[in-house]
Amino acid sequence: MSSRSQRKGDPRNMDEIIEIADDAVVWRKSSYSQGNGNCVEVAFLDNGVAVRDSKNRGGAVLNFTDAEWNAFSKGFLDGEFSAH
Numbered sequence: 001m002s003s004r005s006q007r008k009g010d011p012r013n014m015d016e017i018i019e020i021a022d023d024a025v026v027w028r029k030s031s032y033s034q035g036n037g038n039c040v041e042v043a044f045l046d047n048g049v050a051v052r053d054s055k056n057r058g059g060a061v062l063n064f065t066d067a068e069w070n071a072f073s074k075g076f077l078d079g080e081f082s083a084h
Contacts, residue, residue, distance in 0.1 A: 025043045025045070025050065026043060026044075027041040027042070027043045027052070027057075028041060028042050028043070029041045029042075029054055033054075037054070037055050039053075039054040039055075040052065040053060040054060041053075041054050041057070045063075047065075048063055048064050048065045048066055048068070048069065049063070049064045049066070049068075049069040050062065050063050050064075051063075051064070
């Protein structure tokens with residue numbers, strides 16, 4: 001079983017590092033992904049949501065609390081991140 005160190009919590013205070021076993025995580029990529037390499041993968045964890053770059057699966061992983069992820073999702077659905 002391999003594991004990866006992940007930083008957890010407020011990005012301005014990155015002191016806390018957690019370990020997550022890679023084989024215990026199910027990563028998902030959007031069905032809208034077109035395979036152009038500009039994708040992220042998401043894993044829903046017991047204590048929040050993890051996000052990683054699909055091109056660099058062994059690289060950094062961002063962790064978000066459920067509240068942070070819900071706020072991001074709501075903002076996305078409300079068009080707060082529109083490119084226009």
